[in-house]
Amino acid sequence: MIKVKEYRGHIRNWEALCEELKIDPSLAREEREEAILIKAFETWRYDMADHMHGMFAFALWDDKEEELFCLRDPFGTKPFYYYVTEDGNLLYGTMIRQIMDQPGFVKELNEKMLQIYLSLTYVAGEETFFKGVKKLLPGRYMIWKKGSLEIKRYWKPEFHPDESKSLEEWADEIHTTLGKIMPEVKTEDEYAESFLSGGVDSSYVLAMSDVKMTDTCGYVEERFDESKMAEQTANILGRGISKCIISPEEYFEIVPFVMYNMEQPLADASAIAFTLGCKATAEHSKICYSGEGSDEFFGGYNMYRNAERYGDNLKTFYVGNTNIMKEDEKQRILKNYDASVLPINLVKDIYEENEGLDPLSKMSDVDIQIWLEGDIYLNVDKMSTAFGLEVRMPLTDKRIFDIASRMPSKYKVNEEQNKVAFRTAAAKVLPEEIAFRKKLGFIVPIRIWMADERYNQDVQAKFHSDMAAKFFNLDEINAIFDDYIGGNSDNWRKVWTIYTFLVWYEEYFVKR
DSSP states (O other): OEEEEEEEEEETTHHHHHHHHTOOTTSOHHHHHHHHHHHHHHHHGGGGGGGOOEEEEEEEEETTTTEEEEEEOTTOSSOOEEEEOTTSOEEEESSHHHHHTSTTOOOOBOTTHHHHHHHHSSOOSSBOSBTTOEEOOTTEEEEEETTEEEEEEOOOOOOOOOTTSOHHHHHHHHHHHHHHHHHHHSOTTOOOEEEOOSSHHHHHHHHTSOOOEEEEEEOSSGGGOOHHHHHHHHHHTTOEEEEEEOOHHHHHHTHHHHHHHHSSOOOOTHHHHHHHHHHHHTTTOSEEEOOTTHHHHHTOSGGGGGHHHHGGGHHHHOOSSOOOOOHHHHHHHBSSOOTTOOGGGGGHHHHHHTTTSOHHHHHHHHIIIIIIIIIIHHHHHHHHHHTTOEEEOTTOSHHHHHHHHHSOGGGTBOSSOBSHHHHHHHTTTSOHHHHTOOOOOOOOTHHHHTTSTTTOHHHHHHHTSHHHHTTBOHHHHHHHHHHHHTTSOOTHHHHHHHHHHHHHHIIIIIOO
């Protein structure tokens, strides 16, 4: 007998699976998805994920084989963690706090992760900030049997450029495929809204959906405020819009809540704004669409336009979307620096896998495997879950990635534009000024707010605290802070990264 021991997610192609596996499609969603997991495992065993689309992480117990089977979706949209106790027992769950509450767990800081965090601003790779707690990485499954642990990879990003198709043909394929995916994203009786920024991704998802209400965040500071562009898009498409205008007081006040519910520190400043957006949206909807995935798949970041210039040097320095602190600076500010703990070590295997690919494909590969899982999807999952909101991401789908994996880089990025083919597809349902609008990147006015004495009191206090002195040379980190405050550098990201770690540490190792 197969039992579902742990599950979080949404199985997108449930109708096709119900028909193929002879499952009653009229079952309530929870019963239906459990039935799909059980029947899929009985039918396909370890290959079951090859037949599923969506976002999911789960653990199944096989009574007959006395075996636990755990699996995480290809892109890592849902997390899965595990921990082996001193007595040899396996603790597991989709939340670290689930593991912490179980007998045999010993809470210890994995301090070496701080070095990774100070460069990347998020926790990348298999290890976590809790010693012994590991992530099951995306596209992997894990088998626990008679005290033995085995991890296998069932999917990885692969790129095979096809030069035979034109730009318009690629755009047609994107548009047709998304058109097939959208009806799967929710059932007719489910009510959903859609996050909307000034960018093409969320605008395209909205245009392809039937949702009537959108949700956006904005600021009083006009140069950072995308909500007016979002409102313009909503009006053009005939949809309603709900605005959440974020004040600096709200922003700083919720930081401890974010770091606690994130379970690991995250220094992506937009994560705080996203949290407040989730909080506001959850007041009137339990399901919301979002546009994550297309930037990494189709060349959405401006730095991708430097790919050819980087060439083969990529594998010596490129560790993903962010890299804010170099080794000499970390050595200077940290009390316990270990020269063997280097961010580049996280991606060596990826560069071995993508040897021979063009530079843009290599950068995308790294970001899909490292940045998306460690930052973007972690943020979406943890913060939506904290408010009982389910975020569904239509563009994060193996069928969408399959197109990107075959598309030559010249149709992703050129000298004038990013996401060329994707924007061309979006222009089929959006005005060109929206489809080809310059990427803003969900910017936050934190660089202004954190320099203001009205809002940075807790930052200053933590930078001078005994808690900070456990990890940092206080003179060094305060020199970084003073340079930023004095306008001598734009080091706000470094200040924010140190601060978010200290807030997280206080939540998990001081308060609790």
